[in-house]
Amino acid sequence: MSKSFPYARLSGFYLFYFALLGTLVPYWSLYLQSFGLTAQTIGLLMAMLHLSRVVAPNIWGWIADKTGQRIRVVRYGAFLTWVIFIAIFWQTSALGIGVVMLSFSFFWNAVLPQFEVLTLQHLGESRDRYSQIRLWGSVGFIMAVVGTGALLDLVSIRWLPLVALLLMMLIWFNTLLIPAPLEQSARQQDQRSLWNIVKTPQVLVFLLIFFLVQFSHGPYYTFYSVMLQDLGYSRSRIGQLWAVGVIAEVLLFMLIPRLFQRFTLRHIMLLSLLLCSLRWLLIALYPDQLVLLLFAQLLHAASFGSLHAVGIALVYHYFSPATQGRGQALFASAGFGAGGASGAMLSGVFWDAWGGQGTFLAAALISLLAVAIALWWIFPEKVKRLD
Secondary structure, three states: OOOOOOHHHHHHHHHHHHHHHHHHHHHHHHHHHOOOOOHHHHHHHHHHHHHHHHHHHHHHHHHHHHHOOHHHHHHHHHHHHHHHHHHHHHOOOHHHHHHHHHHHHHHHHHHHHHHHHHHHHHHOOOHHHHHHHHHHHHHHHHHHHHHHHHHHOOOOHHHHHHHHHHHHHHHHHHHOOOOOOOOOHHHOOOOOOHHHHHOOHHHHHHHHHHHHHHHHOHHHHHHHHHHHHHOOOOHHHHHHHHHHHHHHHHHHHHHHHHHHHHOOHHHHHHHHHHHHHHHHHHHHHOOOOHHHHHHHHHOHHHHHHHHHHHHHHHHHHHOOHHHHHHHHHHHHHHHHHHHHHHHHHHHHHHHHHHHHHHHHHHHHHHHHHHHHHHHHHOOHHHOOOOO
């Protein structure tokens, strides 16, 4: 990397952004549970964090691509996130909490897809080094999930929003330090419209696969901590189990450039999807077996780490420079948005009907469906990217 490359500042954004995820994803359902809410209500509220990803990234991606002011979109989104979130301290009803979650996440979910584009623009021809920056997000997640778990063993779960607010403010402050890259994709010309790219069958299937992947993660992100707490695990132990998964993810991000050189995106995707299904199967059948639960957490390297890296690489492969912002937004909308929201909402329904075992078995089957679709359809080399 050149001396002018803002490695520390870009890495700092991922550190704080995913530290916020490490605070919210494992423990927010426990915060909601403290209000005496049902599993279905918790599932619906957790879905609020995903619902805005269906719409928000596409709106902000379109604005960023058309104006070329991507860094401003990121800064405004980060600022409005923490300003709106302040209202959570006065909410005690499911409706009030839901409105705040939907409102702040509309801006929060606009930030990451556009920052991914900024990072790739700063990297230029060194895009294979993306994982060296992104791994700091995993480090932030680990620090937050372990630290917050230990803190919540000492203080009330009602302190959680304050921790989240402080991290939101750090995210915003960090965006003020990021310079705009020299390259502005919005000023580049492309003969193909976004729709012409999206309607390509392989691109549609790519988006469907990542919808299914995030759908299968619904029970994990919504009820994994609740399940462990019900089994008698302490909050600090729950945090440690989450951290094990992300440590595996960090190691994967360190290795992924070499894996990309040795294996095709198709092969990495197929293996990762199979391991994702195995992970949910182990959690379904052996949640009280700590050793097997630890092994299942190590598979987070595949179910999230390598699949996310493959997804980012395929967006870059399928979408042209002038549509990169909207391409990343569609990727986020289909997977973390529609898939994550659907998985969170239905996991609440399944949890009441089938319990933890049945819900995670359903997640394993959904992952196997993604394997079958990818095996039949995904051949990136057959889709030529136009620069």
